[in-house]
Structures are given as structure tokens and as C-alpha cells.
Amino acid sequence: MTVTEDARMEAAVLERYGRMLLIRLFEAEMHRLFLRGEVHGTTHLYTGQEAVAVGVCGVLREGDWVAGTYRGHGHALAAGTEPQPLVAEMLGRATGVCGGRAGSMNVVDLAHGLVGCFGIVGGSIGAATGAALSAKRTGNVAVAFFGDGATNQGYFHECLNFARVHGLPMVFVCENNFYGVFAPMQQVTAGADIAARARAYDVPARLVDGNDLWAMTDAANEAAARARGGDGPTLLECQTYRHYGHSKSDPATYRPKEEVERWLARDPLTLARTRLLELNVPEGEIERTEQDVRARLDRAVEAALAAPYPEPESAAEFAA
Amino acid sequence: MSALEFRVAIRDALAEEMERDERVIFFGEDVAAAGGVFKATPGLHERFGDERVFDTPISELALAGAAFGSAVTGLRPVFEIMFGDFMTLAMDALVNQAAKYWYISNEQASVPLVVRSAVGGGGRFGAMHSQIHGTWFQGVPGLKIAMPSSPAEAKGMLKSAIRDPNPVIFLEHKRLYSVKGPEGPELVPLGEANVARTGEDLTIVSIGRGVPDALAAAETLADEGIDAEVIDLRTLRPLDLATVLESVGRTNRLLAVEEGPRTGGWATGLLGAVAEAALHDLDDAWIVATAETPVPYSPTLEDAYMPDAETIVADVRARLGAAVG
Numbered sequence: 269m270t271v272t273e274d275a276r277m278e279a280a281v282l283e284r285y286g287r288m289l290l291i292r293l294f295e296a297e298m299h300r301l302f303l304r305g306e307v308h309g310t311t312h313l314y315t316g317q318e319a320v321a322v323g324v325c326g327v328l329r330e331g332d333w334v335a336g337t338y339r340g341h342g343h344a345l346a347a348g349t350e351p352q353p354l355v356a357e358m359l360g361r362a363t364g365v366c367g368g369r370a371g372s373m374n375v376v377d378l379a380h381g382l383v384g385c386f387g388i389v390g391g392s393i394g395a396a397t398g399a400a401l402s403a404k405r406t407g408n409v410a411v412a413f414f415g416d417g418a419t420n421q422g423y424f425h426e427c428l429n430f431a432r433v434h435g436l437p438m439v440f441v442c443e444n445n446f447y448g449v450f451a452p453m454q455q456v457t458a459g460a461d462i463a464a465r466a467r468a469y470d471v472p473a474r475l476v477d478g479n480d481l482w483a484m485t486d487a488a489n490e491a492a493a494r495a496r497g498g499d500g501p502t503l504l505e506c507q508t509y510r511h512y513g514h515s516k517s518d519p520a521t522y523r524p525k526e527e528v529e530r531w532l533a534r535d536p537l538t539l540a541r542t543r544l545l546e547l548n549v550p551e552g553e554i555e556r557t558e559q560d561v562r563a564r565l566d567r568a569v570e571a572a573l574a575a576p577y578p579e580p581e582s583a584a585e586f587a588a
Numbered sequence: 589m590s591a592l593e594f595r596v597a598i599r600d601a602l603a604e605e606m607e608r609d610e611r612v613i614f615f616g617e618d619v620a621a622a623g624g625v626f627k628a629t630p631g632l633h634e635r636f637g638d639e640r641v642f643d644t645p646i647s648e649l650a651l652a653g654a655a656f657g658s659a660v661t662g663l664r665p666v667f668e669i670m671f672g673d674f675m676t677l678a679m680d681a682l683v684n685q686a687a688k689y690w691y692i693s694n695e696q697a698s699v700p701l702v703v704r705s706a707v708g709g710g711g712r713f714g715a716m717h718s719q720i721h722g723t724w725f726q727g728v729p730g731l732k733i734a735m736p737s738s739p740a741e742a743k744g745m746l747k748s749a750i751r752d753p754n755p756v757i758f759l760e761h762k763r764l765y766s767v768k769g770p771e772g773p774e775l776v777p778l779g780e781a782n783v784a785r786t787g788e789d790l791t792i793v794s795i796g797r798g799v800p801d802a803l804a805a806a807e808t809l810a811d812e813g814i815d816a817e818v819i820d821l822r823t824l825r826p827l828d829l830a831t832v833l834e835s836v837g838r839t840n841r842l843l844a845v846e847e848g849p850r851t852g853g854w855a856t857g858l859l860g861a862v863a864e865a866a867l868h869d870l871d872d873a874w875i876v877a878t879a880e881t882p883v884p885y886s887p888t889l890e891d892a893y894m895p896d897a898e899t900i901v902a903d904v905r906a907r908l909g910a911a912v913g
Contacts, residue, residue, distance in 0.1 A: 333661055367694035376693035383660060384693070386685065394653015394681050401613070401654055402661035405639075410657075423680075426650035433645060586691050588730045588754045 278549055284326050284481060285540050286557045288318040291342045292537055293565050294351060298341065298358060298372075302516055306573070307358050311372040314342030316479075316511035319536035320443050321346035323484025324411055324504075327492050333383050333399035333410040335392035338373035339443075339510075340385030343413050348380035352568035361575040368578045383410075389448075390414060390421030393440070397427040400436035400501075409495045411439045417448025419462050428469045428503070437495035439488065440466065440503040443478060449514045450522055466503035478506030479536040482543065508536070591768040595628040597739040598704070598760065601746035602629065602666060606636050609664060612750060613640045616651065616668030616704075625670055626706055626765050648674050652681035652703070659701040659755075660689060666750060672707035672721040672759060686755045687730035698753035702746070707735075708761040708797055708847060709894050715882035718890075720796075720848050722759050722824050726857065732778055733824040735759040737799035740772025741782075741822065748775050761797035781828035783835065787817035790904065791835040793858060794845040795821040798895070802845055805900035814904060824854050832858065833866050842873040843904065845895055850877035876903050 295313040302311055314321070317339075325334060325346035336343025344354055349365060357364030358372055365377050373387035383399050386392045396412030403410045418424055419442060431438045442462050446453045454460045463473035472494070476487040484506065491502035509531035513520030520528075544554055592600075606612045614632060616624075620643040623630025633641040644651055648669055655665040669675050675682070686699045709718040722733045734749055734756055736742040742760065749756035756778065784799055785806050792802045799820040806816040817835050821828065836842050842862055844855035855875040862873065876895050884890050 333657075335657070365694075366692060366696070369694050370692045374688075374692050376689070376696055378660070378693070378696045383657060384685075384689070388680055388684055391653075391680060391685060394650060395657040395660075395685060397650060398654040398657020398659065398665075399661045401658040401665075402663050405663075410661075422647075422649050422677075423653060426645070426647035427653065429645055430647055430650040430654065434642070586729060588690055588732070 278553070281544060281547070282549065282553060282557050284322050284485075285544060285554070286561050287322045287346060288481065288537055288540060289558060289561045290351065290565060291318045291321070291345050293562060294341060294345060294354070297355070297565065297569055301359065307372065308360060309371060310515045310517060311358070312339040312515050313510070313512045314339050316531070316536065317443055317445060317508045318342055319481040319484050319540065320441065320478045320506045320508055321413065323481050324413075324439070324441055324488040326485055327488045328381065328409065328411070331381070331403075331406055331408040333381050333396065333403055333408065334413070335383045335396040335399065335411070336385040336413045337392050337415060338385060338387045339415070340373070340375055343385060344375050344377055344382055347377065347382045349375070349377045349382060350568075351565055352571050355568045355572035356575050359572050359575070360577060361572055362578040363572065363575040390418040390423030393418065393423040393427045396438060397431055397436065400431060400438040403437050407496065409437045409439060409492050411441055413441045413443060415448065416442060416444040416446065416453045416457060416462060418442075419465060420457060428466060428471055428501070431501040432469050432471050435498065435500045437498075438501040439491040439495060440471070440501060442503065442505045444505055444507050445510045447510070447514065447523070450518065463503060463505040471501050471503050473503040473505060476504050476506045478508030479534050479539060481536065481540045590771055592739040592743070592771050594739045594742050594767045595626060595765040597743035598628045598746060599630070599632065601743045601750070602632060603635065605747055605750040606632070606640060611662065611664045612666065613658070613663055614666045615642045615644050617644055617646050617670050619643060619668050624668065626762065628760070628765065648677035649681060652678035653685070655701045655703065656681050656686045656689070656699060659686070659699045660697045664700045664750065666702040666704065669703055669705045671717045672705035673716050673719050675705065675721045675724070678703070682731070682755065683725070683728055687728045690730060690754055699755050700753050702749045702756045702758055704758045704760060706762050707759045708763060709883045709890055710763045712885060712887060712890060714885040718883035720759065722757065723848060723852060723854050725757055726825055726854060730754065731825060732756040733759070734778055734822065735761070735796040735824070736822065737764070737796055737820050739767060739769045741776050744772050744774060744776030745778065745822065748778050752778060759796060763797050776822070778823050779826040779828060781822055781831040782820040783817065783831065784820045785816070785818040787815040787839065789815045789839060790841040790843060790908070791817045791819060791832065791839045792843045792845060792900065793819045793821060793832055795824065795854075796847070798845045798847055801895065801897045802900060804897035805904070808897065808901045809904055812905070814908070816904070827858070827861070829861050829865065832862060836862060836866060837869050840869055840871040841908065842870065844875050845900055846875065846877045847895060848878055849880045850875050851880060853877055872908065874907065876900055
């Protein structure tokens with residue numbers, strides 16, 4: 269490998285690590301701002317699952333599409349949504365990416381390929397299936413992010429079959445964090461093998477370590493290449509873990525302590541940072557990336573907190 | 589006399605819009621190779637090819653989700669939910685996604701999709717193939733609900749629906765598919781009711797198959813000295829209240845004829861809206877609707893269930909026979 273290629277590789281992995289950190293810090297800010305009463309309703313933190321969204325979105329190109337879930341802040345940031353309008357959206361401000369009309373669970377950012385985040389379990393799968401119809405015309409790919417709970421929804425089964433029979437350029441990315449709201453996966457998911465469900469529809473499937481950025485990138489590259497090559501959809505079952513409960517009202521006391529500790533010991537950010545050092549990326553470079561991300565987020569939060577709320581009169585504006 | 593058949597009007601509208609705009613695609617269960625179970629769409633697949641006209645699995649939720657997702661990413665999908673009753677299976681994509689998107693995305697993208705379905709009773713199809721689902725969607729901001737009453741309207745309204753920037757639920761009454769009638773204007777705007785017959789004594793409002801029934805009833809009533817105006821709503825949402833109010837301002841009597849139960853129906857909502865806006869104009873206002881039951885199967889039961897020209901005449905006669913003329 270030449271020196272230039274090395275540098276390019278290093279820049280790419282640092283960028284992805286920085287994006288994972290951005291999601292991690294963003295969610296910490298959401299947690300803090302929620303407790304301060306600045307984030308309203310409820311919110312579902314992506315903390316712990318960062319390598320999945322960043323690994324997948326890292327291989328996407330201009331014109332590709334992404335559909336995320338109600339645990340979607342990570343999907344949006346990975347797709348390229350700027351932190352400032354995303355924070356502002358969480359705060360219900362006029363400068364939010366959706367003008368404060370969407371909130372935490374329903375973010376849309378088409379300018380960055382984000383078809384939307386969907387508040388109903390499984391909704392992202394239908395949306396991405398449709399985006400794949402568009403993507404097929406342009407040589408692009410559509411990605412659906414969804415959780416293990418969504419694999420018991422009609423959307424999952426209907427769209428896997430639909431995408432397969434129509435040969436759609438699509439990647440089904442199941443973020444298996446082993447809990448559907450409060451229920452452990454094995455209690456509510458027959459067979460407890462999501463990849464096997466895809467194979468039943470003749471859709472190639474791969475089990476991936478969802479906490480390993482490099483494993484995610486490899487798997488996503490393979491799936492996206494298959495889609496771009498006209499060979500149809502792929503499912504990636506990405507095993508990962510949410511560091512917090514389902515939503516802000518859930519302390520997640522139903523999870524065994526040793527299970528939580530086991531997963532926290534495999535924190536995707538720690539794993540990625542260690543790997544960067546193993547790859548001889550200078551620690552100074554890593555620290556500079558970390559400082560840049562922190563500063564960028566601080567500026568975003570400060571600006572969002574200073575932004576105005578939407579005018580009440582605009583609530584009724586809807587010329588459909 | 590030129591005679592356009594309703595089912596041909598649907599096909600012509602689709603073909604013309606697909607010719608006009610290559611972003612328009614059409615899909616559904618058995619709509620391509622077979623041309624649809626009501627033979628409304630034969631020939632489109634051969635003409636426009638696999639990528640633009642295709643058959644799908646029997647997966648209504650996937651169809652609706654795919655329509656939504658393709659609509660917000662650059663296509664203009666028209667899809668068929670074979671019988672309106674099957675819309676229950678497509679609700680999340682239509683109600684939570686398609687209807688809300690333009691608003692909650694802060695107008696990042698509109699959702700130019702059309703979902704066509706065959707609806708209505710009288711065909712002996714039984715309770716799960718005979719409902720009219722339009723009213724289920726009436727309380728959903730962001731949707732338009734259109735229901736033509738003639739071949740000319742079918743063509744002009746479907747073309748308008750396909751060009752509309754946001755979701756349109758398009759209802760085709762089964763008992764209209766074989767009806768023939770004159771051609772109409774190229775586009776029939778959504779949201780504008782049509783005064784199908786002028787009259788002085790009474791305003792009868794209906795939609796879809798109810799309009800020819802109301803017109804036939806009005807002819808019979810005319811012979812008895814009752815001069816009925818007939819308004820074809822064309823769309824349930826948006827609802828053209830202004831045209832109804834103008835008419836009631838002259839006739840002072842309002843009858844709404846709905847094929848469906850009055851509880852939660854459009855007729856009840858219409859009477860409420862008219863009362864709110866123009867109570868002083870009303871001498872009388874009432875509804876002819878169906879029983880509060882599923883649509884029954886047996887010919888004697890289904891005929892008793894369905895409002896038609898005769899039930900309208902009998903009802904008007906009983907209600908105001910002595911008061912007019």
C-alpha cells in the first residue's frame with residue numbers, strides 16, 4: 269500500500285470513528301437536555317449501537333437512501349444530518365431539520381438521503397422498499413434499519429418477499445439488540461434466528477458483530493455491492509446492545525447485570541479506538557478528532573438552545 | 589353518441605398520465621398480466637413494460653409502504669388495493685407515513701401517490717368485499733378522498749389525482765365499471781363538487797354510485813311536483829361545503845344519501861357542517877344511509893341494505909310530500 273493510500277484509509281477510519289463519537293456525545297446531550305426539560309415527550313437513545321449505522325452509511329454514495337427507526341438519531345447523524353438542526357429538532361425549535369414538526373421519532377432529512385425515521389416498529393422497512401424502487405432506476409441502493417422486534421411485523425415479511433421477487437437494490441439492516449421494548453428477544457421471536465428468516469425468502473443473510481465498525485463496514489460493502497450489481501437484497505443481522513433502556517422512561521432493570529457488563533466491556537467506541545491505535549493511527553490524531561467532534565456538538569447545542577420556537581400560528585399551515 | 593366506458597376511462601387516464609410523465613408507475617395484485625380483476629387495466633403492462641407496470645405479491649402493507657417510499661424519492665406511484673376492504677392491511681403506510689409526511693417533514697417532499705380500489709355493494713360479494721372505505725380516512729389530514737360518479741369524472745379525476753402532489757385515495761364503485769357515458773374535460777379538479785341537476789325544492793347530496801341514483805330519483809320526484817337539485821361531491825376530502833351551502837341557501841332542504849352507516853359517515857359530518865354554517869337556511873335536513881350492519885350477502889338482504897333511487901324517492905315523498913308543490 270502506498271503512503272497516499274495509507275493516509276486516505278486513515279482519514280476514512282478516523283472520520284467514521286468521529287461520527288460514532290458524535291452519535292455517542294449527541295445522545296449524552298439528549299439525555300442531559302431531557303432531564304432539563306428541553307427535550308420533550310420521550311426519546312430513544314442509540315448509545316451502544318453506533319458501529320451499525322456508521323458502518324453501513326460509511327459505504328453509501330450520493331443518491332442512496334436510508335430509512336431509520338424511532339431510535340433514529342444515530343441513523344440521521346450517520347447519514348450526514350448536521351448536528352445543529354438535529355439538536356434543534358429535538359428541542360422543538362424552528363431551526364430544526366423538520367422545523368420542530370417531527371421531533372425525536374420522526375426525523376426526515378432528504379437532502380442527506382434520509383427518507384425518514386419512523387415511529388412505528390417496522391415502518392422503515394416499507395419506506396426503504398419504496399425507495400429501492402426509485403434507487404433501481406438510478407443505480408443506487410436503499411437501506412432499511414430496524415430492530416429485532418420489527419422482524420415479527422408484517423412489514424418485515426412482506427417486504428423481504430417483495431424485495432426478493434422484484435430484485436430490489438436493498439439492504440435490510442437488523443439491529444438485533446436482543447430486546448423489543450422490555451421483552452427479551454428469545455421470549456417473543458420464534459427460532460430467535462433472524463438471518464434464517466431472510467434465507468427462507470431466498471435473501472442472502474449474514475450475521476455480523478454490530479459492535480465492530482470494521483466487520484460492519486465489510487458486511488455493508490458486500491451487501492451494497494450485491495444490490496448495485498443487480499443481485500437484489502441482502503439482510504445483515506447485526507448483534508449489538510443498547511446501553512440504556514428502551515426509552516427515557518425505562519431504567520432497564522429487567523436485564524441481567526452480567527449481561528449488561530459483558531456488553532459494556534465490548535463498547536463499540538472503545539473497540540474502535542483500540543483498533544485505530546493497533547493500526548498505528550497516531551493517538552494525537554485521534555484526540556484531535558475527539559476534540560473537534562466535542563466542539564462541533566457544543567456549538568450545535570448552544571445554537572439550538574438559542575434558536576426560536578416555531579410561531580404558534582404556523583401550526584395550522586398545511587396546504588396538502 | 590360517444591360512449592366512454594368507466595373501466596376504459598380508468599385505463600385511459602393511467603395510460604395518458606404514464607405517457608405524459610415517465611415517473612408514473614403502476615402496480616398491484618394481478619393488475620399487469622391479467623389487467624385487473626375488474627378488467628380496468630389491460631394492455632398497460634404490454635405498453636409500458638415491466639419496470640413501470642408490474643404485478644405484486646398479495647401484500648397490501650408492502651404495496652402501500654413501497655408506494656410511499658417511492659413517492660418521496662422521485663416516482664409517482666399509482667397502486668391498486670384490489671377491493672377497498674383490503675385497505676385495513678395498508679393503514680400504517682397510508683395513515684402514519686404518507687398522510688403525515690408533507691407536514692412533519694416540514695415540506696421537504698410531497699407524497700404523490702394514488703391508491704385505487706374497487707368499492708361498494710350490490711355485487712353479492714359479501715361483507716369483506718363490499719364496503720366503502722372512504723370515510724375511514726376522512727379524519728386524516730393530508731389525504732384526499734375521491735370517488736367519481738361517471739366515466740368522464742373517472743378519467744378527469746384520476747388524471748388530476750395522479751398529478752396531485754399528495755396522496756389520493758381513489759374509490760371506484762363496482763357497479764359503475766360497465767357504465768357508459770360521454771367524454772368530459774381532460775382534468776376534473778379535486779375538491780370541487782358538481783351540481784349535477786338544478787332544482788328548487790330540495791338539495792340531494794351524494795357521491796359515486798349514489799349520484800346516478802339521486803338523479804334517477806329526482807326525475808321521478810319531478811313528475812310528482814318535487815324539484816330536486818343534485819350535488820355530486822366528487823371528493824369527501826377536501827369537502828366542497830361552499831357548493832352545498834349555496835344550494836341549500838336556495839332550496840332550504842338537505843338530503844344526504846350515503847352508501848354506508850350514518851354513524852361516522854360523511855353524511856353526518858356534512859349535516860353538522862351545514863348546520864354550523866347555515867342553520868338559518870335549513871327547514872329540514874336528513875340522511876338516507878344503510879343499516880348499522882356489515883354488508884349482507886343474500887340478494888334480498890343486500891337489496892334491503894343498499895339505498896337506491898326507489899328508497900330515495902320513497903323517503904323524500906314520506907318526508908315532504910305534503911309540504912311541497
